Amino acid sequence: MANVPAELRYTREHEWAKVEGDRARIGITAFAQEQLGDVVFVELPKVGAKVTAMKTFGVVESVKAVSDLFAPVSGEVVEVNAALPKQPELVNTDPYGKGWMLVIRMANPKDVDGLMSAADYEKLTAGGGH
């Protein structure tokens, strides 16, 4: 069973969001990286770009597959994980830590209320697949 930290919020598309004041740090879940396999490339927006909740903001590529990344919340990108271009495997080894992708300054912090709780996300992934 994949690890689902209780303090995070989740999307149905397997991204997590960690609220830090008016900001949200986001990445993909342990379940998602397991399904993808070895991550070899992550395509992310630049600082200053705008992202929209439940719209794609980037792409993660594993050896076998390409997957779109969906923004859990709307807002402006204020930080991008600079380690990922050289070490995309951090998404596999530490998806909730060093494998984070963006920090977004939320346009509407209420977006978070629409995200899933850890318990609900665990139920979603308990079947083992999409």
Next chain:
Amino acid sequence: MTDTTASSPLKRTPLRDVHVKAGAKMVPFGGWDMPVQYRGIIEEHRAVRRAVGLFDISHMGEFEVRGPDALAAVQRLCTNDARTLELGQVQYAALCYPEGGIVDDLTVYRLAADHYMLVVNASNIDKDWAWVTSHSLGRAEWKNVSDETALLAVQGPRAEALVGRLADRDVTGIPYYHFVRGAVAGVPAIISRTGYTGEDGFELYVAAGSAERLWAALIEAGRPDGIQPIGLGARDTLRLEMKYALYGNDIDQTTNPLEAGLGWVVKPAKGEFIGREAIEALRARGVARKLVGFEMAERAVPRHGYRLMSGGAPVGVVTSGSFGPSVERSIGIGYVPAAQSAVGSELAVEIRGAAHAARVVKTPFHPSHTKKA
């Protein structure tokens, strides 16, 4: 990620349950339920390059042909010259259509004076069986032994030591693309010095009923060598780094052996074979496009079907691509016009609407370590 549209139930190799028990991620491939990875594609890839890996490739097809006209039948079907095959030798070849397109690529084993085995791609077994039996000639008796035959590949720098410890005879003297009959871990086998990885190693043909015993013995005896089971994911990245063609990706009915870089297995001097005239006409004219290897300037991954661009215009198509775990960059192969096929030619791959720089490079991408013939 997986093909869920398959209409008929997936076929299983004799080792399918062993893979599931070992925690493999199973995917449909060419109509078969196959392990795509166990611990991870990159880790498995590196295990084969650095130590030894064990592959279940029992999905491959095996046809035997025997009789006074077996050689003549093989010669008619295959582009290569099987007359030069000695007992115990293996040859790579193609089956072609009269128009020069490729039915399949295969290996031909000379088992006895008038007895050959053809090893074909899993996804083509039914098509190839219909093709060879309807284009055979004379007194040649065909037998499809695919279901009763299991095939295990042991590949990597430690393969010789491992197979040598379990075999009932010396294997160090088996040259590349040769085989002996013997036993491995007590299981009667064709021990073939062949593979699809660019590493030294063996492919072991055994009775389907013995596959599980041989698999377990290799895993157990290979522990000190660092053996790992290897899925189709790493099989694909390993062969890609060698620029070995994969039927259905890089070659098919619409491609010919010359443009695919397989001219070396087409031997018109041997006499008539299906496709000879078309291929010779093509050789005289010169091919319009060539299958080349290219590397990406950045890590975005080229994939099958993406467009190859030059000067902003589409010029070709990617047939295979991946991150190459040994070359540690994104690489691909694809068809480009002959004029753009030289090493150093600048190309771009269209990935999600954007042009990503690529350059034609020498292949193989990673040096081959197969046993020297």
